[in-house]
Amino acid sequence: MTLDFALSPELEALAAEAREVGREWADRCAIREDSWIAGHDAEVAKDLAARGWLGMTWPVESGGGGRSAMERFVVFEGLISAGAPIAAAWFADRQIGPTLLEFGTPDQQARFLPGILSGEAMWGIGMSEPDAGSDVAAIRTRAVLDGEEYIVDGQKIWTSGAAHADFVYLVARTDPDAPPHKGLSELVVDLGSPGVKVVPIVDMTGDDHFCEVYFDSVRVPVTNLVGELNGSFKQIMRQMEHERGGIDRLVSNRRLYEDVMAGADLSDPVLRQEAAALEIDYRLGRLLVLREVLGQAPRGFSAATKTFCTEHEQRVADFCGRALGPAALVADTELHARAARNITYAPGYTIMGGTTSILRNILGERVLGLPR
Known part of the structure; x- marks a missing residue:
């Protein structure tokens, strides 16, 4: 019995299209490496949306394309291999959208998914902190409930693309008395909110896509809590499957x-x-x-x-x-x-x-x- 690894003619054609489009976009850039994280181009994000290449596998009823995982795979393999500057849309499409589809409320999906699908809303992921890089359980940024809002104080680091982002998907400690893994929650924070400060970090290559984000008494509506209160850790583990x-x-x-x-x-x-x-x-x-x-x-x-x-x-x-x-x-x-x-x-x-x-x-x- 022979195991055939060849793609179908339809997938081959889609992959070839993605490679061609990706090279056209990439050839406008001096740097073509790490384009999914360092290559920010808002017009490319909108072009991705116009081609139906954002939310490809999401349910049709949620505005997605309802296409197969293999179709999405060959598209982004072609784009990233070519060096296409897709960072303005990548994190939202790869990670935030699927997380909101799995854990978000219908209202949150209605509010946030259209901007992702249109390529007009850019997102960052507020997880790592100066003393909590890979150790999520050590997160100290706090979100304290005050009526119908959370008041957020703390600092995040290595938040990719935050200088260009509209929203950050924030992991914060909502129960300081709970065991480290059990007192965390996830909030959608508008980066235009009062009290938010974003500081790009220039690395030794000259790139500045990594950022520090400071939160000083930032007010976030309770309706922006995603998933289970104090149940973020299991949600993060699911999110990491998309990221890694x-x-x-x-x-x-x-x-x-x-x-x-x-x-x-x-x-x-x-x-x-x-x-x-x-x-x-x-x-x-x-x-x-x-x-x-x-x-x-x-x-x-x-x-x-x-x-x-x-x-x-x-x-x-x-x-x-x-x-x-x-x-x-x-x-x-x-x-x-x-x-x-x-x-x-x-x-x-x-x-x-x-x-x-x-x-x-x-x-x-x-x-x-x-x-x-």
Whole structure:
């Protein structure tokens, strides 16, 4: 019996369209790597919406496309691999929309989903804090009930795209006396509210998509509480499945790899062997992501998928540097500059979305059931 991994003609055509569109968008940008997080373009978000490429798998009755998970997969694999600047829509489409569909009230869905589907509303995720990066249970930002509003005080960090965002999906402590994992709730906060301050963080590559967000007595309506009061932790774990197991964790620097390979000297046996290993890993990583997309992976397995894929991305950055040689440090051409930036940026791959050390613990304890 033969197992056929080929896509259907319809999916192949959709994938080809996404690659072509993605390259058209990407070629307007100097940097084509990490485009799902660093490539902010509001017009691209609206174009995605016009093509029906936002909310593709959401129910039709909720305004979505009602399309298959594989259709969405090939679209975003093509766009991100090409380096299309989709950050203005990515977090909302990947994570916020599905979370609101699963845990939000009908009123919240009616208020917030249309802006996501039209590509006009950008969202950030307010989770990490200065003393609570991968340890969600250590969150100290507080939301205190005051009549029909919560008063929010605290600080978030590494909030991607917050400088451009309209809303932040905030995780805050609503019961300070509960055990750490049981006193958290989730709120939708309008970033235009009085008391909100957003400060971009410029990293060593010159990017400023990461931000600090300060909340000083910010008033949030009770109607913006998403899901169960003090029940955020289980909701976060579900949300992490959307964040950690996607194709964005495998192909962030695929365009750089392809552009470097076009001129690489593969007569060098060491370089040729490295390229072969990376080609194998691209295929293995893709299969891991497809397990997540098709719902075939066990709960929590996205920790393994993200670990494998992001460590692969670091190997890609290293390979590109070695293939280009000292020119990657000189940065005298666009390609060399992109390689230099990616080499510098690559350590972040295994930090964002949960550090690799934390994810290996999750995999061992929660998926494999190993003793602590």
